[in-house]
Amino acid sequence: MTSALRFLCCGAKCLGSSGKPGKEGGSSKKAITGSKSKRGSGAGAQKAVDTTFYGPRIFTYKELTAATKQFSADELLGRGAFGSVFKGTLSDGSIVAVKQIAHDSNQGEREFLAEVSIISRIRHRNLVQLQGWCHEKGNLLLVYDYMPNGSLDKLLEGANGAEKNPGWDMRHSVLRGVACALSYLHEECQQCVLHRDVKPSNVLLDENFNPHLADFGLARLIHHTTDNVQTTIIAGTRGYLAPELSQVGKASTKSDVFSFGVLTLEVATGRKALDKSQPENQAVSLVDQVWRAHEQHVLLSMADPKLEGAHDPEKMTTLLQMGLFCCHPDPEARPPMSFIRQWFIQEVPLPALPPVKPRVTYVLTPPSPPKLALPAPEAKLAIEGPPPKALAIEGPPSEKKAGTPNGTSTTPSPIDPRSPALRSPATRSPLPRSPATSTTTSREHDKSTTTSTSTSSQSEQNQPQANGK
Incomplete structure (x- = not known):
């Protein structure tokens, strides 16, 4: 017995549907008394209402064998892809249709599970009603309304x-x-x-x-x-x-x-x-x-x-x-x-x-492959160059205006077009230039400027001497 079949059988027993109505675990009746019964009148008492849930139940193989007369050919109603259907008469006189799944059909077992798990939970006047099933000694049987x-x-x-x-x-x-x-x-x-x-x-x-x-x-x-x-x-x-x-x-x-x-x-x-x-x-x-x-x-x-x-x-x-x-x-x-x-x-x-x-x-649209988590592209470095004067050059603390709080000026400073404030986040440099690098670059720039100026002055002094000669 497969685990799925064992689960279905255990579920049916837990619901109390393994016995016939009227036997132990199968029936419960509740009498509902009308308003007139409170006055002591017997005419006002309503009849007992049967509240039993008559759902699919588990049949025994012996019971279904007797109902179909040993699955006689005289009781055969038809044949399908996975088995045969027989007419059966239960011990209480009710007539049912018994579907016997073929023993050598793997698909028949899946059909059996689908029938029991789906049709047993739905109710409609235009759907055939499942009375129960039997899984005993390797036999798979389904019982329907005739x-x-x-x-x-x-x-x-x-x-x-x-x-x-x-x-x-x-x-x-x-x-x-x-x-x-x-x-x-x-x-x-x-x-x-x-x-x-x-x-x-x-x-x-x-x-x-x-x-x-x-x-x-x-x-x-x-x-x-x-x-x-x-x-x-x-x-x-x-x-x-x-x-x-x-x-x-x-x-x-x-x-x-x-x-x-x-x-x-x-x-x-x-x-x-x-x-x-x-x-x-x-x-x-x-x-x-x-x-x-x-x-x-x-x-x-x-x-x-x-x-x-x-x-x-x-x-x-x-x-x-x-x-x-x-x-x-x-x-x-x-x-x-x-x-x-x-x-x-x-x-x-x-x-x-x-x-x-x-x-x-x-x-037929093939399923799309799973998207891999690719690393984010590295941000491009900003254009190298000296910092804008309005942002890099700061005045001495003594030049702060006294009319504003903390001595700061309220006049907006001009913004250079190359200012990081106007750059998009993708083009900003992730590594800001360190102050030491900026100082070194400034000193080298001043040194080169001084050398160029002294060379120019010396050439100007030598020029009149050449003319004098």
Whole structure:
């Protein structure tokens, strides 16, 4: 048992959800008495209200084996990428769906952990409810609510005996429910949930054909401010993957929107996301077919012929346009799921689609290398030269004016353009000239001046003698 699985099991036991409701650690009832009960009237007493939190619990392998009749083929509901789903009847008579993860699937264990950690903490009327799980003797089992009408793809194919040809109202209701579920996952949960595998086979229908989004094995939790997650493996189903995933490898809420757009086009047209009658390398996607019909102004011709015209042409056209709007090649042009949910409820107007399918180039921006802390450049030395007279020459203390405090003068002294006060901080000399150096330079300057003067005087005295000769 991995450490992650051990943590989940211990967490469930700490919550007291390991037993059935009504047993030890599983139920607690609290009677709430009305105001009339204070008067002694029995009619005013309210009934006991059950405040028990019925959350996911841990099942035993023996219990689930008996519920599924030793995982009999007669109870098999379907097979997935990582396991099989069986119909089970618990000891209390309730019917559940038991998903058995394949033993030789490493990805199946990650799917198991994702399902338990994500779907066990969210509640929505259009999300499938997790009843519990089992990790015993190397077996990984997930227990869900049983959906008697199967999945949406079977309904569209006519495999469900109860309703072979779903009408317009049912299709519209199913899409509205899935849109509400995705809007809840993207914007209303404490952390944003990316489903990453939205398709008809993961939409289950209850006894009233209400949709429930299922299969959170590929889901990821991200912060609302992040809006994307970098993935090393492209997760999802071919035909429903957003085009930018294969280029940049970043899943986001907009990639879920693209998958929902493909789902919408499947429900409206009754066709598969990929035409499997063609070779795999030449398979024509449903999105391209609908875009081509839109460019040729024959969008209504893509409506499902099984409806036999029992639909509003204007509403069908708008639904197909909404599907293309969600499948826009540019992720930034796709609407958020909250807008799609509002469109299904209030029928808000859609933005205008481009007349032809846009061409978008996806560029993967490599991460910028970390910036090194380079040393600051050395400041350039100031121009060498004698100090300005106004700042270097100071008068004797006896010449200070007596009319000002401390004998200082209030008349501003002229400032030389080379004064350090007018230099920028970058050009100031970091090492000021020492007084000894200034004195030495001044003495050498005076000495050279005296030598030059004496030489000049001697030459002037010799000049008349030369003229006299």
